[in-house]
Amino acid sequence: MPVTLKDIARYLNLSHATVSFVLNDRQDVAISPETRKRVIAAAKELGYRPNRAAQALAGGKTQMIALWVPRSNDQLYSNILHCLETHISEAGYDLMYGQIPEGDAASGGNVRNLSWAVDAVIAVDCSYLLEALDAESAFIGRPVVSLGAHPWAGCDSVHVDLYEGAKAALDHLANLGRQDIAYLTTGKGPEDRDPKRGSYVDWCQQKQRSPRLIELPSLTGDEVLQEIRKQLEDRPLPDALLCYCDQLAMAAIRALRDLGKTIPGDCAVMGCNGIEEAAYLNPPLSTIAIPVESMCELAWRFVKDRLEFPELHLQSELLPCDLILRESTDGVD
Numbered sequence: 001m002p003v004t005l006k007d008i009a010r011y012l013n014l015s016h017a018t019v020s021f022v023l024n025d026r027q028d029v030a031i032s033p034e035t036r037k038r039v040i041a042a043a044k045e046l047g048y049r050p051n052r053a054a055q056a057l058a059g060g061k062t063q064m065i066a067l068w069v070p071r072s073n074d075q076l077y078s079n080i081l082h083c084l085e086t087h088i089s090e091a092g093y094d095l096m097y098g099q100i101p102e103g104d105a106a107s108g109g110n111v112r113n114l115s116w117a118v119d120a121v122i123a124v125d126c127s128y129l130l131e132a133l134d135a136e137s138a139f140i141g142r143p144v145v146s147l148g149a150h151p152w153a154g155c156d157s158v159h160v161d162l163y164e165g166a167k168a169a170l171d172h173l174a175n176l177g178r179q180d181i182a183y184l185t186t187g188k189g190p191e192d193r194d195p196k197r198g199s200y201v202d203w204c205q206q207k208q209r210s211p212r213l214i215e216l217p218s219l220t221g222d223e224v225l226q227e228i229r230k231q232l233e234d235r236p237l238p239d240a241l242l243c244y245c246d247q248l249a250m251a252a253i254r255a256l257r258d259l260g261k262t263i264p265g266d267c268a269v270m271g272c273n274g275i276e277e278a279a280y281l282n283p284p285l286s287t288i289a290i291p292v293e294s295m296c297e298l299a300w301r302f303v304k305d306r307l308e309f310p311e312l313h314l315q316s317e318l319l320p321c322d323l324i325l326r327e328s329t330d331g332v333d
Contacts, residue, residue, distance in 0.1 A: 003048040012042055023048075063093050065303065066118040068100045068126045075247065076273045076290065080124055080147075083296040091304070093119070100126050120144065120303045127152040128193070143306035147299045149290075150193050156302045156315040158295045162272070165288040165321030166199035169242055169270050172286075172323065174207070176330055178240035178268055182212035184228070184252055185244040196272060196288075200242060212238060216248075224248070229255040239267055240329070246271035246278045249285055253328065268329040274322070283327035291319050 009019045014035070021029045022039040042048075065088050069077040085095045096118055123130055125148035144155040151157035173181050183200040197213075204211040216227050228251055243249035249271030253263055263269055263283055271278055274289025302315045 003043075003046045005048075008039065008042050008046060008048060011046065012038055014039070064096050064118040065093050066096045066098060066121045068098055068121065068123040068129070070100060070125050072099045074245075075275045075277070076245070076292075077124060079275065079292050080296060083292055084122060084300065087296060087300040091300070100129050118142075120307060122147055122299055122303065123152075124148045125150060130154065143303055143310075145299045145302045145306075147295060149195050151316075153316075156306060157317075158299045158302065159316065159318045160290050160295055161195075161318055161320050162288065162290075163195040163199040165272070165323065166196040166242065167203055168321075168323050169272075169286075169288050170200065170203045172325065173240045173242070173268060173270065173329060176240075176268065179209075180212065180236075180238045181209075181240040181242060182214050182238035183242050183244075184214045184216070184248055186216050186248070194244070196242070196244065214241075225251045225255055228252055229258055232256065233259060237261065237267060240264075240270070241267060242270045243272060246273045246275045246285060246287055249278070249287070249328075250281060253281060253283075253285070263328055264330050270329055274324060278324075279326070281328070286326045286329040287324050289322040289324050291322065295319055 005019045005023065006016055008014075008023075009016045012019070018031060018035065019039050020026075021031060022036050023043060067081060067084060069080070071077060081095075081097060088095050100123075120143040122145045127146060127148075127150050130144065130146055130152035131154075146152040146155055146157040148158075149160050149162045151159050170181060183197060185194065185197060201211050214228075214231050216224060216231070228248075232252075232255055241249070241252055243252055249269050252269055256263055256267055256269070261267055269285065271285045271287040272290075274287050274292075278285040278287050298317055298319070305312060305315065
């Protein structure tokens with residue numbers, strides 16, 4: 001049988017209310033430090049485990065935070081999950097993780113996730129869902145932080161500036177003398193949700209260059225490698241590739257090698273996201289690095305501030321990306 005508050009109260013010859021106040025950290029009740037120590041020690045000795053559901057009903061807080069991401073099979077989102085979980089657990093909260101596929105947002109299929117008993121939501125690159133649920137009453141009084149390359153402006157937000165990051169990457173490639181730079185992407189989702197693509201098209205227009213978009217149907221499996229190889233083999237080879245993400249850049253390097261091409265001699269390759277594995281390739285991959293630690297720390301700070309001060313004005317911050325230059329683009333300028 002699980003140990004209850006009444007068991008602890010009988011064990012210490014204290015009232016049930018006193019034990020409850022101590023274990024629920026009620027500082028507004030006059031209880032001596034000695035009694036608090038006795039209750040906490042007895043709870044540990046007897047193996048007491050708090051009933052989270054009962055605590056939520058009594059205090060109106062669940063100590064649970066929901067994290068929404070578009071895809072679970074993406075190294076960037078895995079890194080964000082790990083980083084946020086560290087911050088959240090250190091603060092005494094637990095994290096509830098959920099994948100919110102973009103295709104289901106318009107149908108309202110994910111509205112059910114709003115019924116999760118959580119104190120706040122951190123939504124990574126899920127602006128499409130937040131926009132669709134703008135009028136949902138479940139958001140009222142529940143802090144929401146939109147995080148990523150295309151956040152929603154209707155709530156607290158941390159925006160990663162991939163538009164300028166892509167521009168810096170393109171300038172780097174141009175400074176190396178690359179004349180025919182193509183953008184390798186999956187072609188998934190609306191164009192306005194890929195700031196790198198928008199930056200690439202704008203940059204080409206400003207430089208009076210013709211944009212070359214190499215669009216793939218998928219991000220996963222061997223089909224990606226086969227499709228990249230086919231796309232590069234069936235048309236003149238660009239002398240540089242800016243890739244949607246590091247995983248796509250890794251596949252591009254393999255496809256170029258299969259075609260007998262050298263990197264960066266025949267074609268320079270630039271990734272995006274800054275995952276750790278990018279440094280271990282041959283050649284090591286240049287990449288637009290997303291500041292995962294900084295944006296997660298800031299997002300969690302926004303959540304805590306909103307929980308403590310619900311009437312705060314909207315919090316928002318724009319974070320720059322870092323350009324990490326390695327051998328896949330000849331290293332430094």
